[in-house]
Amino acid sequence: MTEAYAVAVPKGYRVGPWEVRAPIATGAFGSVYEARRHEAGRHETRRTGPHEGLPRSAALKFLPTGTGTPRQLAHLRELTERELELHRRLKRPRLIRMYEALTVDDPDHPELDGATVLVLERAEDSLAGLLARSPHPPHGPALLAQICEGLAQLHDAGWVHGDLKPANVLLMEDGSARLADFNMAAELEGTHAYTPAFSTPDYTPPEMLWSEIGERGRQTRPSADVWAFGVLAHLVLTDTFPLPGGTPSARRDAAVRYARGTDELRLSPGLPDGWREIVRTCLARTHTERISGEELLRQVEAVAGTGRSPRLPRVRVRRGRRTAVVMGAAVAAVAVSVLGYGISTWADGASDDGGGSAGNAGTRSVTAAPYGAADLRTDRGIPSAYRLLIVETAHDCDQGDVTPSLIAAMLKVESNFDPDLSDPDKDEYGIARWTPSVLRWWMHEDGTPGESVPKPPFPPAESIPAMGRYLCWIAPRLDAELPGDRRVLIAAAYRTSYAKVNDAGGVPPKYRSYTDRVVHHLKEYTPPGKK
Amino acid sequence: MYSIIVVPPPTTERDRFRPDAARFRLAPGERLAFGRSESGNELAIAHEGVSRKAGEITAQGTFWTLSNLSSHQTYVVENPEGAGEHIKVAPGRLDAPIPFEFSRIVLPAAGDLLPVEVWAPRHDYLRSPEGLDGTTTAPAFSVDRTKRYFAVLAALCEPRLRGEPHAPLPTVDQVVERLRPNWQAASRTSVQWNIDYLAVKLRLKPGPETADTGPRLNGKKESLVSLALRFDLVREDDLIVLLAPTRREAR
Numbered sequence: 001m002t003e004a005y006a007v008a009v010p011k012g013y014r015v016g017p018w019e020v021r022a023p024i025a026t027g028a029f030g031s032v033y034e035a036r037r038h039e040a041g042r043h044e045t046r047r048t049g050p051h052e053g054l055p056r057s058a059a060l061k062f063l064p065t066g067t068g069t070p071r072q073l074a075h076l077r078e079l080t081e082r083e084l085e086l087h088r089r090l091k092r093p094r095l096i097r098m099y100e101a102l103t104v105d106d107p108d109h110p111e112l113d114g115a116t117v118l119v120l121e122r123a124e125d126s127l128a129g130l131l132a133r134s135p136h137p138p139h140g141p142a143l144l145a146q147i148c149e150g151l152a153q154l155h156d157a158g159w160v161h162g163d164l165k166p167a168n169v170l171l172m173e174d175g176s177a178r179l180a181d182f183n184m185a186a187e188l189e190g191t192h193a194y195t196p197a198f199s200t201p202d203y204t205p206p207e208m209l210w211s212e213i214g215e216r217g218r219q220t221r222p223s224a225d226v227w228a229f230g231v232l233a234h235l236v237l238t239d240t241f242p243l244p245g246g247t248p249s250a251r252r253d254a255a256v257r258y259a260r261g262t263d264e265l266r267l268s269p270g271l272p273d274g275w276r277e278i279v280r281t282c283l284a285r286t287h288t289e290r291i292s293g294e295e296l297l298r299q300v301e302a303v304a305g306t307g308r309s310p311r312l313p314r315v316r317v318r319r320g321r322r323t324a325v326v327m328g329a330a331v332a333a334v335a336v337s338v339l340g341y342g343i344s345t346w347a348d349g350a351s352d353d354g355g356g357s358a359g360n361a362g363t364r365s366v367t368a369a370p371y372g373a374a375d376l377r378t379d380r381g382i383p384s385a386y387r388l389l390i391v392e393t394a395h396d397c398d399q400g401d402v403t404p405s406l407i408a409a410m411l412k413v414e415s416n417f418d419p420d421l422s423d424p425d426k427d428e429y430g431i432a433r434w435t436p437s438v439l440r441w442w443m444h445e446d447g448t449p450g451e452s453v454p455k456p457p458f459p460p461a462e463s464i465p466a467m468g469r470y471l472c473w474i475a476p477r478l479d480a481e482l483p484g485d486r487r488v489l490i491a492a493a494y495r496t497s498y499a500k501v502n503d504a505g506g507v508p509p510k511y512r513s514y515t516d517r518v519v520h521h522l523k524e525y526t527p528p529g530k531k
Numbered sequence: 532m533y534s535i536i537v538v539p540p541p542t543t544e545r546d547r548f549r550p551d552a553a554r555f556r557l558a559p560g561e562r563l564a565f566g567r568s569e570s571g572n573e574l575a576i577a578h579e580g581v582s583r584k585a586g587e588i589t590a591q592g593t594f595w596t597l598s599n600l601s602s603h604q605t606y607v608v609e610n611p612e613g614a615g616e617h618i619k620v621a622p623g624r625l626d627a628p629i630p631f632e633f634s635r636i637v638l639p640a641a642g643d644l645l646p647v648e649v650w651a652p653r654h655d656y657l658r659s660p661e662g663l664d665g666t667t668t669a670p671a672f673s674v675d676r677t678k679r680y681f682a683v684l685a686a687l688c689e690p691r692l693r694g695e696p697h698a699p700l701p702t703v704d705q706v707v708e709r710l711r712p713n714w715q716a717a718s719r720t721s722v723q724w725n726i727d728y729l730a731v732k733l734r735l736k737p738g739p740e741t742a743d744t745g746p747r748l749n750g751k752k753e754s755l756v757s758l759a760l761r762f763d764l765v766r767e768d769d770l771i772v773l774l775a776p777t778r779r780e781a782r
Contacts, residue, residue, distance in 0.1 A: 027668065075763050128666070163668055184668070197671035197762055210532055210653065212734045213671065213758065249655065253559045253592040256532045260558055 007031040007062040007115065014038075015117050016102050018060055025126065027167070029079055029183060030063040034122065054099055059122045066104070066114020079183040079196060080116050086182040087118070090157050094150030096170055096180040097121040120180070123170035127177065127236070131166055135239035141275075141304035143169075143177045144233050148293075148300045150179040151229060155222045155293035158188045162195045162220055164228035165203045166235065186220060190396035192445075195220040201248045202241060203228040206259030207287055209252060212446055219446070223287035226296060230282025237275055238268040242283060259285050274303035373527070375404040380524050382408050383417050386431075389464045396465070397472035401486040405530075407468060409521035410491055413514065419460045430458035432467040442466040442473075467494070474498045482506055491518045533558050535590035536731065538648035539565075539574055557590035565647065566600070574647075580640025589626065593653040596626040597636065609635045612679060632675065652732040672733060674764055680732065681765075682710055682772050683725040687756050688765045689773065700752050709773060729755050733764075 005026045013020040018035040025032045036057050063080045087098035102117040127147075130137055137143070147169055154161055161168075162184030170180045186193035194217040199208065205227035211218050234242040242265070243258065245251035257263040267279055278299050281291040291299070372391030376382060382390070390411070394404040414433040415421040421428070427435050439458060440450040443466050458466075471490055477498040478489050484506055492507040492515050493500070500508055507515045533556035541553075555563050555574065565574035566585035576585070582601040589596045599606050599620045610616040610631040620627045632654045636647040656673045674681055686709045690698035701709065703722050710717045729735075735754055759765045 029668075074761060078761075165666060167666065198668050199671060200666060200668050202666055206532065210534070210734060214735075214754075218671070249592060256534075256559050256592075260532060260560075262560055 005031045007064050007112070009033055009060075009062055009112065013112075015060065015104060016100075017054065018058065018117075018119065020060060024059055025167075027181065027183075029076055030061050032059050032061045032120075035060045035119075054119070055122070057122050058099060059120045061118040061120055062104075062112070063116045063118070064111070064114075065116045066110075066112070075196060079198075082185055082196075083118065083182045084116070085187075086159060086185045090154075090159065092150070092153040092157070094146060094153050094178050096123065096178045121172075121178075123178070123180070124173050125171045126167050127169035127171060127232075128166035130171060131236065131239075136237060139175070140236040141272075142306055143171075144229075144236060145297075145300050145304040145306040146177040147179065147232070148229060148297050150177070151225050152293045152297040154179070154185075155225070160186050160188060160193045160195065160220050160222050161225045161228075162186055162193075163198075163200055163203070164225050164232060165200050166232060169232075186217075188222070189398075190392050192219045192221045192396075194218065201252055203231050204252075204255075205287065206255045206285075209256060212448070214447075221287055222293055223290040226282050226290045226293060227287075229296070230279045233275065233282070234267065234271065234279050237272060238270040240268050240270075242267055242279065261285065278303060372404055375527065375530065376408055377405075377525050377527050382412075382525060386411070386417065386460055386464065389460060393465050393468035397468055397475075399472050399475035401475050401490060402468065402471045403487065403526070403530075405522055405525040405527075406487045406491065406518075407464065407471070408525045409518050410467070410494065411464070412521045412525075413517045419463075420457065422456065429456035430463040431460045432458075432463040434458050434463055434466065439463075439466055442470045445469075470494065478502060485519070487522060488515050488519055491515055533561075533590070534592055534651070534653045535588070535595045536650040536652065537563055537574065537588055538650070540576065540645045540647060557588070557595075559590050559592045561590050563588045576638070576640075576645060576647075578638075578640045578643065578645060580643065581638055581645070585638065586636075588649060591628070593655060594628060594630060594651055595649060596628050598625045598627070599623060604639055606639075607637045609637060611635055632678065650728065650731070652728075670762060672762060672764055674732070676769065676772065679714065679721075680725045680729050681769075682714065683722055684729055684755065684759055685765050685769055685772050686710055687726075687752055688759055689770055691756065691760060692765065692767045692770060700756055713773070726752060726755065733758055 005023060007026075007030060009020050009023075009031070011020060011022070015035070017037050019038055021034040021036055023031065023033050034057065037054055063076060063083075065077050065080050084098075084101055087101075091097060097120065099119045099121070102119065104112050104115045104117060106113050127143065147164075151161065151164070161179060161182070163181060164179070168179065168181040170178050172178060184195050184198060186195045194214075196217050197213050201209075205224050208218065208220065208224060231242055234240065241251055243251045243254040244266070245254050254263065258265055265280065265283060267276060271279060278291075278296070281289075282296065284290045371384075371387040375391055375394070376387060386408075390407045391404045394402055394407055411417055411431055415431045417431060419431045421430055421433065423429065423433070426433075427437075429436070436453050436455065440453050443450045443454055443462065445465065447469075471494060474490050474493045475486070478486065478493060479502050482489055482502070482505065488507065489501055492511045495511050495514055496508060535557040537555040537557065539553055539555075557563055563574055564572045564584065564587050565576060566572045566583050567576060567578065567581045568583040569575045571584065582604070584600045586600050586606065587598040589598070597606065597608060597620050599622050601622050603622055605622060606620045608618045608620060608629050608631070611633055613631065616631075618627070618629060629649070629651075632651050634649045634651075636649065638645045638647065654673065654675065656675055674684075683706060686706045687700055689709070690701065703719050703726075706722050707717045707719060710722070730751055733755065735751065735758065
């Protein structure tokens with residue numbers, strides 16, 4: 001260990017019941033120490049977690065979040081919050097466990113005062129340590145299967161790890177692997193999540209290398225973890241990185257050339273058969289072409305010769321609506337890869353049991369029909385093919401008024417769900433009646449306009465998300481004082497513009513018949529008790 | 532995934548008001564040929580004094596190379612913030628590497644000097660004493676604290692760093708005043724230029740407002756400041772750049 005410790009803690013230092021022993025490792029943000037438990041706690045720490053069932057020894061991760069520390073950093077608090085949040089909400093067998101979280105209260109040590117201390121399960125080693133000692137370990141495939149299982153557990157629960165690499169894979173006393181270090185972890189909001197603008201260059205997918213960064217951070221997806229897994233698997237199995245180059249920046253340029261299509265992927269000939277195809281699908285050029293975490297797990301388990309891991313209980317957790325959608329087991333059907341979405345999100349209500357219960361294995365089937373039944377009625381003729389798209393699109397928007405039933409009602413009125421609608425006289429096309437020159441501004445997920453005006457046809461998979469982005473942009477621009485149902489005002493603004501609606505002080509008369517029809521279907525599609 | 536931006540010499544009014552429209556973004560490995568001839572050059576420079584095939588710019592990851600295809604003219608590549616620092620590229624020299632973050636290629640064209648600007652916003656800077664390492668978690672931003680854009684960013688962030696989290700941002704004119712003691716040539720245009728460059732450098736996501744108004748980035752300053760503060764790109768002790776006299780003389 002040559003690098004300086006981010007947080008220096010003297011041996012023998014006491015935090016609650018814990019006495020600090022030898023240093024274990026340090027990362028960019030915090031440092032980890034071995035610690036032993038004493039029976040009597042000391043008064044200068046505030047305990048913020050439960051106290052029973054503490055082991056005799058643990059790993060203490062110190063994050064210097066105190067106000068008196070010289071390097072008081074705003075982003076560090078955010079990163080710490082992310083890690084705490086994940087540990088509090090998620091316990092899974094392949095994720096390292098947090099026993100409790102403490103805050104140091106010690107004015108005599110200003111550099112430690114206020115630090116957040118995560119009391120974590122103690123590991124024997126990290127994958128990085130193992131690879132440094134013995135490149136291509138013989139049990140590499142088994143370890144990879146366990147890492148992949150951890151990823152699948154995270155993705156299943158609706159989280160992205162965001163920083164998968166050998167140093168963040170810990171090896172336990174029995175030799176099994178667990179994922180750790182959740183500073184970059186982010187909860188999915190629909191198809192993507194926001195992660196702080198940090199990454200580990202050699203494990204970052206090309207689309208995120210120089211991606212645009214908004215005020216919430218940058219967008220990530222589970223496919224970013226899948227890319228990192230591909231790099232990690234190549235490293236474990238061949239002791240080389242999949243992209244050529246002697247320095248991180250050379251490998252980064254190689255990744256960019258590969259992603260642009262000017263270079264082919266040349267995987268090491270030392271990669272065992274069976275793994276070649278897996279690594280290749282992890283390292284697909286674009287995130288949409290990459291394999292999903294769940295399918296990856298099946299393939300990795302098959303090639304590694306390990307047993308199939310038990311099916312996981314599924315949890316749906318979303319921004320603004322923290323409660324899981326609880327469904328009876330009989331309807332807990334999983335919509336897998338409908339319309340190109342690789343994320344399956346069905347709940348059976350078990351959100352944070354120890355994980356791994358296989359009780360639900362028999363109830364999964366591939367039916368899209370009742371998707372999002374809590375938000376959108378299933379018995380009113382909304383074509384089932386569009387349900388996932390409508391529900392996901394509405395959930396991608398943080399404006400509470402942009403609901404699945406609003407989008408469905410508008411699609412009904414705009415086109416009667418006709419994906420092939422073509423109305424050249426009005427210059428409107430597709431299920432959402434997009435005018436090409438307007439669609440241009442909303443066609444890209446990242447908010448950038450298209451390079452040129454798109455040409456119809458506009459398939460539903462493009463039209464509906466673009467409509468959601470536009471509605472989501474309109475919603476906060478309508479004057480707060482306008483009378484009437486906000487959803488109806490939003491629909492009117494979609495037909496004309498938010499400025500016209502603001503100027504008219506409500507729905508302009510010309511658009512009343514349109515909004516009347518939207519109101520009718522809005523009522524029809526909204527489940528009882530929902531807005 | 533571009534790494535180099537080429538800004539042609541301003542020719543029309545349109546370019547002045549839509550600077551984005553005229554820029555070329557090159558990804559690593561991409562080439563941009565320039566010269567008088569409309570055919571065979573992506574960037575045509577309509578000036579009698581420029582060779583028909585004058586040269587080529589190639590993006591090489593974070594830096595770029597210049598080929599001088601003219602038969603007689605030496606091209607000078609200046610570092611506008613480098614106090615006269617420059618590189619000469621002789622006629623016929625191919626793929627000369629250019630190390631500056633900002634460069635101005637000056638084409639000597641029958642008495643006129645036509646500047647082609649090239650930006651290399653992906654330059655990396657050392658973040659920790661341990662040096663370069665592809666396996667360390669690193670911030671996605673890399674800023675050079677000695678550059679003018681950093682002083683502009685610091686001036687924009689100053690009121691909020693001094694303890695008023697909701698203080699209104701300084702106007703461009705106030706930023707000019709704030710920077711003038713250290714930067715004599717500061718002007719509205721040069722400060723605005725640096726703000727535009729920061730938006731490129733920090734890969735600011737254009738807000739949806741741009742949909743209505745084209746390239747105008749509403750609230751660009753606001754977004755820059757909130758990004759910079761959120762990721763600690765500027766901290767209170769960095770405000771020293773606003774106080775200490777710079778060693779460089781204004782050009």
